[in-house]
Amino acid sequence: MECFICATDSSEVPSSGDYKQLACPDCGEYRISGTAIALFKEHNWRFDVDLTRRWLTSQLGTGKLPLIDSDRAASLI
Numbered sequence: 586m587e588c589f590i591c592a593t594d595s596s597e598v599p600s601s602g603d604y605k606q607l608a609c610p611d612c613g614e615y616r617i618s619g620t621a622i623a624l625f626k627e628h629n630w631r632f633d634v635d636l637t638r639r640w641l642t643s644q645l646g647t648g649k650l651p652l653i654d655s656d657r658a659a660s661l662i
């Protein structure tokens with residue numbers, strides 16, 4: 586499927602829970618919540634690719650996979 590951030594062809598990692606996990610060759614691996622996905626569809630939002638990738642990079646040191654929830658998504662458009 587397409588990366589939610591940059592629309593590059595990405596692989597979806599099977600996961601349980603109310604989120605999708607994607608491995609994008611350009612953005613890396615991240616999770617996005619079902620609520621955030623619904624918001625993007627509803628408002629026709631697009632991620633600010635540079636801003637979002639910077640945020641993803643800043644999360645690398647935490648040891649957890651970055652999760653883009655609805656609050657986070659609103660700050661990355």
Ligand SMILES: [Zn+2]
Nearest residue numbers: 588591609612
């Ligand atoms: Zn991407």
